[in-house]
Structure formats: C-alpha cells, structure tokens
Amino acid sequence: MKKILMSVFMCFMAFAAWAQVERPRLVVGIVIDQMRWDYLYYYQDKYGDGGLKRLLREGFSCENQMINYVPTVTAVGHSSLYTGSAPSAHGIASNDFYLDGKRIYCCDDPNVKGVGTTSKAGNMSPKNMLSTTIGDQLRIATNFKSKVIGVALKDRASILPAGHSANAAYWYDKEVGGFITSTWYMNELPEWVKKFDKKECPKPGYDPKVHPDGVTLTFKMAEAALKNEQMGKTEGECDMLCISVSSTDAISHRTGTWFSPGKENEEVFMTLDRDLTAFLNTLDAEVGKGNYLLFLSADHGGTHNPNTAKAHRLPGGGWDSAATLKNVNSALCAQFGVEGKFIKDAIGASLYLDHELINQNKLCYEKVKAAAIKELRKDHTLQWVVDYEKAAYAPIPEWVRERIINGYYYGRTGDIMAITHPGFFDWKVGPNDFGAQHGAWTPADTHIPLVFMGWHVKHGYTNRKTFMTDAAPTVCSMLHVEMPTACLGNPIVEITDQK
Numbered sequence: 403m404k405k406i407l408m409s410v411f412m413c414f415m416a417f418a419a420w421a422q423v424e425r426p427r428l429v430v431g432i433v434i435d436q437m438r439w440d441y442l443y444y445y446q447d448k449y450g451d452g453g454l455k456r457l458l459r460e461g462f463s464c465e466n467q468m469i470n471y472v473p474t475v476t477a478v479g480h481s482s483l484y485t486g487s488a489p490s491a492h493g494i495a496s497n498d499f500y501l502d503g504k505r506i507y508c509c510d511d512p513n514v515k516g517v518g519t520t521s522k523a524g525n526m527s528p529k530n531m532l533s534t535t536i537g538d539q540l541r542i543a544t545n546f547k548s549k550v551i552g553v554a555l556k557d558r559a560s561i562l563p564a565g566h567s568a569n570a571a572y573w574y575d576k577e578v579g580g581f582i583t584s585t586w587y588m589n590e591l592p593e594w595v596k597k598f599d600k601k602e603c604p605k606p607g608y609d610p611k612v613h614p615d616g617v618t619l620t621f622k623m624a625e626a627a628l629k630n631e632q633m634g635k636t637e638g639e640c641d642m643l644c645i646s647v648s649s650t651d652a653i654s655h656r657t658g659t660w661f662s663p664g665k666e667n668e669e670v671f672m673t674l675d676r677d678l679t680a681f682l683n684t685l686d687a688e689v690g691k692g693n694y695l696l697f698l699s700a701d702h703g704g705t706h707n708p709n710t711a712k713a714h715r716l717p718g719g720g721w722d723s724a725a726t727l728k729n730v731n732s733a734l735c736a737q738f739g740v741e742g743k744f745i746k747d748a749i750g751a752s753l754y755l756d757h758e759l760i761n762q763n764k765l766c767y768e769k770v771k772a773a774a775i776k777e778l779r780k781d782h783t784l785q786w787v788v789d790y791e792k793a794a795y796a797p798i799p800e801w802v803r804e805r806i807i808n809g810y811y812y813g814r815t816g817d818i819m820a821i822t823h824p825g826f827f828d829w830k831v832g833p834n835d836f837g838a839q840h841g842a843w844t845p846a847d848t849h850i851p852l853v854f855m856g857w858h859v860k861h862g863y864t865n866r867k868t869f870m871t872d873a874a875p876t877v878c879s880m881l882h883v884e885m886p887t888a889c890l891g892n893p894i895v896e897i898t899d900q901k
Contacts, residue, residue: 479701486874
C-alpha cells in the first residue's frame with residue numbers, strides 16, 4: 403500500500419513539475435539613453451570582449467530595429483519599449499505634455515511624496531502612463547510574487563519601465579546626493595539603499611548624469627538591488643530588473659556624437675562597455691549563465707550636430723522656432739483682429755494652439771489652425787507642417803505619416819506638427835554649439851539597437867524590420883505571460899530556440 407501511495411505521490415510531483423510554466427529566474431532590461439544603432443559597431447575595435455561584443459557574439463541582434471512614432475524622446479522611448487505601445491495608446495506624449503489644459507512633466511504626481519528627499523524630485527510616479535508594462539504583466543501572471551525593480555539616474559527612465567505595480571523604482575537626486583524613490587512604492591528607503599547612498603554616491607550638488615562615472619554608479623546600484631533583494635534567487639520564480647543608463651544622453655547633448663571635435667562620447671561608451679562587462683559577470687555569478695534573459699536597447703538615437711556636419715559639407719542646420727512662432731502669432735493677430743499668442747507653446751515639433759483664446763473670441767478653431775499652418779509653411783526650414791487630426795490624409799511619405807499618427811494623443815499632444823529637414827534641429831544652433839539632438843523621424847533618431855542574450859536565445863541576427871513596439875510582446879511571449887494592455891507590437895519569433 404505504501405508503495406502504491408508513494409508512486410501516486412511521485413506521479414503527482416512529476417506532473418506538477420511538468421505543468422509549471424518554464425521561465426528564467428531573472429529578466430534584465432537595459433536601455434542606453436541616446437544610443438544610435440551604429441554605436442554597436444563604430445567603437446567595436448575599442449570594446450572589450452565581455453560587454454557589447456559578448457552580446458553580439460552570444461546573443462541575437464535585431465539589426466533593423468526602428469522606432470515607429472514621433473517624438474523620439476526619453477520618456478516616450480522607455481514607455482514604448484516596455485509597454486510595446488506608442489504615445490497614441492500609452493499616453494506618454496513626450497517628456498512634457500499637456501493634461502487637462504496644463505503643461506506637466508511626464509511623471510509628475512502631486513499626490514505622492516519623496517522618500518529619501520524633501521525636494522520635488524520625489525513627487526513622481528507612473529500614473530500618467532495608461533498601459534501596463536512587461537513587469538506589470540509578469541507580476542500579474544505570478545500573483546505578484548515576482549519582484550520588479552527599476553534603476554536609473556533619471557526618474558522617468560526608472561519609473562516608466564518598471565511600471566505601475568513595481569516593487570520599487572529608484573532614481574538619483576543630486577540635491578541629496580543619493581538614490582531616492584516615492585511613496586507610490588514605499589514609505590521608507592530600505593537600509594541597503596541608505597548604506598549605498600552613503601558609501602557610493604557623490605556629495606550633494608554633483609550631477610553624475612553629465613559624467614561617465616554616472617554609468618558606473620548606475621550599474622553599481624543595479625548590482626546592489628540584485629544582491630540585496632535576492633533577485634533571481636528563488637527557484638521557480640522570475641524577477642525583473644529594469645536598468646537605464648542616462649549619462650550617454652546627457653554627455654552627447656553637451657558635446658555631440660562621435661562625429662564631433664571632442665572625445666567625450668567615446669569616453670562614456672568605453673565606460674559603458676567596461677561596466678557592462680562587469681555587470682554581466684555579476685549576473686553569471688549570482689544568477690547563473692542560462693538562467694537570465696537579457697535585452698539591451700535604446701530609448702532613441704541621436705542626430706549629429708549641424709556645425710560638425712557642415713564642416714564636412716553635409717546637410718544640416720537649425721530652425722529658429724522662437725522667431726518663426728513670433729512671426730506667425732503676429733500674422734494671426736492681424737488676420738483675426740485679436741491680440742494674444744495663438745500658438746501658446748511648442749514642445750519640440752509639437753505646437754499647441756491657445757484654445758481658450760480662440761473660444762473667448764468666438765473664433766473658428768479650424769480656420770485659426772489652417773491660417774497658422776499656412777503661415778508656418780512660409781518658413782523654408784520646415785519640410786512639412788501637419789495638422790495632427792488630419793495626418794492620415796497629409797501629402798507626406800507613408801512612413802512619416804504613420805509615425806505622426808502613432809505619436810498623437812488627443813489633449814496631450816499639440817495641434818500642429820512642424821517638421822524640419824533631415825539633419826536640422828528644432829532650435830537655433832549657435833556657432834559654438836556642438837551637442838547632439840533627437841526627437842525626429844529620421845534614421846539617426848529612430849534606428850536603435852535591440853539585442854537579446856541568455857535564456858532560450860539563439861545566436862544570430864535578423865535584418866528584417868522590427869519595431870520599438872515588438873520588444874515587449876517578444877519578452878512576454880517567451881515568459882508565457884499576456885502582453886501589456888496597450889501593446890501594438892508582435893513577437894520577434896526568430897530570437898528564441900524554444901520549440
């Protein structure tokens with residue numbers, strides 16, 4: 403009888419093991435801010451063997467990974483990558499946008515307080531993002547047993563990837579000289595974070611985002627989270643660590659891409675490669691090779707500085723948007739007999755009409771918008787001027803039209819989009835400016851890396867066109883969890899060796 407019972411028990415246990423969903427112990431998402439796709443190769447002769455070269459050697463690279471919306475900016479990129487969606491659905495229209503008629507920052511939340519700080523840097527949460535993320539879906543699928551943590555120097559680069567139900571998101575506040583969070587996640591910083599801030603972080607006032615050592619600090623914090631939270635250590639459970647490197651963006655904005663006079667960009671990418679090597683070695687030691695699934699991508703690319711481009715007889719320039727908008731507003735005041743700023747704000751290429759001014763003076767919104775577009779088209783720095791609500795019928799290339807539509811969210815995005823020629827910035831470029839910029843539809847800003855490595859990932863590459871919105875459904879498909887609620891993308895089936 404005992405033998406029979408034991409046999410039944412063993413059969414039950416075998417069935418339970420077979421029935422358990424197979425997942426890696428840890429998922430690691432790494433976003434390199436303003437990393438153009440060609441950074442994988444431009445510095446390759448200087449990279450070591452254990453960082454970016456290892457990803458390409460052991461992993462699967464999507465060589466034609468494109469962003470399929472505008473604007474190509476940080477908040478939108480992080481949101482889109484982790485939701486598999488676009489501004490038209492997840493609602494993060496830019497780093498700043500309008501909500502209920504007021505301009506806000508993407509992560510603004512006056513209903514939460516900072517933890518580890520008393521500054522406004524702590525009043526942040528993911529509440530303005532309308533979709534779930536990979537981490538949210540993983541938490542749901544595991545009855546919230548999975549741990550999901552975000553780490554970055556920028557608040558939006560930590561908060562938006564980690565999602566709504568994350569256990570924690572940590573970002574850097576230079577006012578206090580340490581990593582902080584908000585009451586969205588917890589009421590007090592864990593002791594390990596307090597110790598880390600005291601031991602590893604620079605003095606208050608120093609901004610690591612604009613220095614290469616900000617890369618090192620970010621990976622150290624990610625490693626501290628990995629070890630202290632015992633991520634990837636629980637048998638049968640899958641955790642997720644979302645890391646974003648912000649210094650690459652801040653430095654490039656100041657000094658340009660590699661295509662610039664200085665060596666600052668090279669220095670920060672050499673630092674990235676060394677720190678990535680060390681972090682991958684840590685993952686191997688702590689979680690084990692083959693036990694983690696890692697993907698590396700970017701939130702957007704970056705356009706070479708026009709001054710550097712012109713020095714080599716390449717096209718480029720800057721749009722003096724302030725002067726143009728001043729002229730347009732003057733023309734509209736004369737045409738409609740009303741004083742005021744008809745175009746009240748510009749966030750990048752997105753122009754916002756003053757609806758209150760139009761309504762108070764009983765003007766026709768469509769006529770005002772048409773008149774503004776007509777005036778804007780007189781500026782030859784602009785290649786196209788598009789009515790957002792009529793973008794589907796605009797006489798512009800289909801690829802550009804699709805990106806405008808995907809990037810439009812009524813009430814948050816502006817009324818008109820002003821699109822400069824390729825290689826032109828949406829601000830006046832001075833003779834001594836050498837920084838890079840992003841936000842446009844062009845390949846420089848939209849062609850980004852996407853490399854998978856680790857658990858069930860076969861080595862190889864594809865030149866098939868894939869999109870920013872495809873990364874999240876790919877990871878979710880591999881984990882056997884439902885894709886995020888606003889997901890628009892499709893799994894990239896070539897990467898996996900799963901049958």
